Amino acid sequence: MTQPATTPPATPVQPKTNRLGLTRQNYTGSPSTLCPGCGHDSVTSSIITACFEVGIDPQQLIKMSGIGCSSKTPAYFMSQSFAFNSVHGRMPSVATGAMLANTDLKCIGISGDGDTASIGLGQFMHLLRRNVPMVYIIDNNGVYGLTKGQFSATADKGSKLKSGLANDFPPIDCCAMAIELKCSFVARSFSGDNKQLVPLIKAALSHKGTALLDVISPCITFNNHEGSTMSYDSVRAHDIPLHEIGFVPAVEPIKAEFDPGTTKDIELPDGSHIRLKKIDRDYDPTNRIGALDTIEKSRSKGEWLTGLLYIREGEPDYNTLMHLSKTPLAHMSEKELRPSETVLKEIMGELM
């Protein structure tokens, strides 16, 4: 993470604090042990910025992951939050159980393309179907970084490994699949574009249900060479942002006016807004079929369309569908959980 060089100020600047009175420092984690330049570290940095700026309570957040370089990253942000680095491809089930147990929690899940689209595809799809309330981030680099660069299921057909070996199979597009499965918040971004990624993460945190962020996050060590469609150069060359994204938190009065002709304003369930300013094409992220069509067409041209691909607010999330009590299950006392002796006697009576 390179910071722009600045001349040191004469008096030390008080660190900026957010709505909880916390500094950005309160949102950092252990130092990263990933390869310098790994896309995943930039994603981590955007998560820190987003969570700090909107003022996520670290003590209320859980960070869930599977196995992979990407899945290690929860250690690198928000050390005051609980984290669970589970097993390869199975983070969705663990997150589902945790969120059922305590509906007061907020959840960010971090996974890799191997973790999600290869070994974990089944669990991922079922998580989407259930609409588990969480932000699900895929650090997508087209390879298995941690096991040294084999193809994953998101690798493009024809993309080459360092050895020259080409991939013969079509990629799984996690965004298209999520839209197909009625996921109600689907975005794609690029680890190198924090201007786009930070507001997307903020909006995802305000969404009700599963918010999917597929972030192209190059593996500098195993998939950054000529012939790879997921190298930094290739992604930069083919990244086509759909819109400029702005996020207006619920607490701020909406000052900035916008031109409805060029900007789409979408209100999120917590009262915040996401604003999408048109760049050069008209794109309606509330049109499911249109979104699928656009993704399909641009992928066949080798483009990476980035931005908010699909959104639909008002869908019931998993907690609602499960009719869960307002009291989190994990907080219930014995009195609330164990029926009385009379109940047992009645049940026994019916069996006599």
Next chain:
Amino acid sequence: MSTQNTNKINDFTIRVATVNGSGSQSANSVLIKSIFYMGIPVAGKNIFPSNIAGLPTWYNIRVSREGYVGMRRDAEILILMNADTFQEDLAQAKPGTVVVFNDKLPQQNMRPDLVYYPMPFNKLVQECCEVSTLRKLVINMIYVGAVAQLLGIDMDKVRHALERQFHNKPKAVELNWKAALCGFEYAKNNVKKNDPYGVLAMDKTTGKIVITGNESAALGALFGGCTVFAWYPITPASSLGESLIDYLAQHRREAEDHQARFAVVQAEDELAALGMAIGAGWAGARAATSTSGPGISLMAEFAGLAYFTEIPVVIFDVQRLGPSTGLPTRTSQGDILFTQFLSHGDTHHLAVIPATPEECFSLSYEAFNLAEEFQTPVFVMSDLDLGMNNWMSDPFTYPKEPFRRGKVLTAEQLEKLGAAGFERYGDPDGDGIPYRTLPGTKHPKAAYFTRGSGHTARATYSEKPEDWKWVLDRIAKKIETAKERLPQPVIEKTSGAKVGLIAYGSTHFALIEARDQLAAQGIKTHYLRIRGLPLNGAVGKFIEECEYVYVVEQNQQGQMMNLMKMNYPALAGRMRSVLHYDGMPIDASNIAQPILKWEGKNL
């Protein structure tokens, strides 16, 4: 022969052969309940195929004035309704067997040494049921009436059983009652009784309940405070989840808004089911999953994760016959070794082994205490025979002890610990059991990083040899501590006995009977029933006190005996295996016969 032969009163087995899916289940259930309501001990066993409809199925009804409820191979009365198995069922009958059968079945080679009561079921059902589409459903109720007449079962009890069976459907009660009466009348007017079997009212079932092990375990989960239950359907475990859903829906809702104080998830597979339960256990809920063999195989990786990250979770294993798909509708105790060490690396799990419906209830709720107390997976090892069959039982007693939720630190407790905070994987009490915090705890020192990879006592990542060894050894110490707090073996000593019997789970009922049979042959026995794993010292002491022990189990490999040999190598020479593993529930003779042989009593 005369009906006065008191030996044959309240002591015989009825075997009903029908076609799967033909609705015989309710007829058999009414028959059993009628006998039960007469105060006579009775047990039912469903020997069914892995099929929805069309394949043969048998139902055993054992009437036993002595209260023996284990499996019996022999039957004294056959009710044969299935053309496909008719000849085979006859061929296997022992001489003197009473055969009630549908007179439409082709009758070749009818053995002369059986007692036949042919009945025109097809004609009778046309008489007693006007709607032709319903005939298939009530035809079986005709044999209930006929058998009631032949054995002297009180028709008032049959009526009562019908009303309980179809309690919200008066039309169904009347329809079935008409069929039962029809069978009764036919038998009365047309069958000349020529057998000694009959029933006489007793008072041995007063105050008892009839329940399956799976329903009992579901009640254990309800009263044990289980809030998150994730499962994937599989025979013979499904009915556990299904009855839990019913019980939770009735007894675990908020008073005002009826919102749920539970979450039941039908997961996409068993990996996800255990993953969800682990996530919930980590977040502080009492969580469980239920499955059988193939599901247990899928759960291996997650079981190791929960062991090493120290997360409470309860896993119900209703064992069926393996390996592989095996025989899904047949019983076994074949998962003992696999579940003990489930997952790669050095894992060692806690298990409780219920033998009765009452224990399915009490050991299940205890499993939730043990899981939280020791922050580890706890397996509840039931099986198909125990889980799916109906058993007589005393009513369950309400749990006396409050929940034991284990070492969980609150924000206030963390505050008292000051700047140093707590060690998630430490051992401050010297018992191997660490303290944990729950996600959402409002304290800056509450959070920790959970990982299945190497970690230190402070839950930081580590590859250092000494850190790895320390954590793994501390967990082993925790398991050692748990041994004494697991359900202890039940020991029955007999004065003058030299031989010990060791068994566990559903083998218990057959074993009680086998012990009586052995005693009748002059072989006195001690009996130890294992109820918790890993084994603890009490088992070793018992073996030491016996000249030798017979370890009776329903698997091929002598799995429990192998565990015993591992634990008490010096006593290995005293252990003898009695094994039964053909999928049928073990019966007393399966135990008594080999032991008599060992003891030099050839009978």
